[in-house]
Amino acid sequence: MRPLTLYARSRNIPSALVVLPVVVLIAWSALHSPWTPLSASLTCLAAVLVATVGLAGQDPELDASTAVPWPFWRLAHLLLATLAATAAVLLVQELGYEPSSATFVVRDTAGMIGLAGLAATFAGARLAATAPVLWWAVAAIMRPGESLTARIVSWPLGSPDDAVTTWTAAILFAAGVTAYSVKGSR
Template structure:
């Protein structure tokens, strides 16, 4: 078998892809009139989170002894999670009553994959789901009356034109992808 097939099997990519598509493609049309930023945040967070579980193999020591460089593969894997989850969310917008702006989806997909990379590096690949799903769920309960703090803490819920939300998502993306690409998943 080629390394790509082995990598895909060890990371359960087929199951992750099915789970991402289930979250991002099936949930929005089911919600119909109830499709709002709140549910879009939860859906995108869940889509990124389910794929984040595969950011490490079953044996970290075996992965680290491979004769090829892991950082490019880690980066591509993390970016593909965001592309697939964000792309599925973008594709489904034509089938919902109240479409979400594409800039909002791009910002949130980037920030959430950064959180996924951070979670995998800090807690291990099997816990890559914790930070993106946890932050997305927490953002739903932050009161919008707190001003700029809202745009930073609840950036997944902020409007697409919020500069503070873009900065927060961008910093999370940069930090998460850099840490996961260089260090990989924690043992």
């Protein structure tokens, strides 16, 4: 078998690619009336949770003992997960009349992928979903504010034109992708 096929199978990527559009379509159909930043962000979160399901292999000892350039594979994995989750949300939301801006979807998906990468690196792949879910939950219940702290904490629901929310998501994405690529899952 080819290394790409083995890597994809060991990370459950084929099943995630099949489930991803289904989950996004279900989330969109349940939340799109009306399509708000809250519902769009929740749909992005659902896509990220499916796309990041395989951040660790089934046998950590086997992964640690092979002479494979893991940083490259892990980087490609997160970048392709970001691309797949973003594309799924952007395509499905076009079924409605009021799609969110592409900037909003890209920002939310990238930031949440970064959070998942950070959680996988420091807490393990099984807990990778906790960081994006918890941050999204705090942002959803937090009262919107104009302070810098409020804008950083509520970045998933902030305006796509706000530089603070965009930079927060970009920093989370860069930190998560870098940490996961270099160190891998705990």
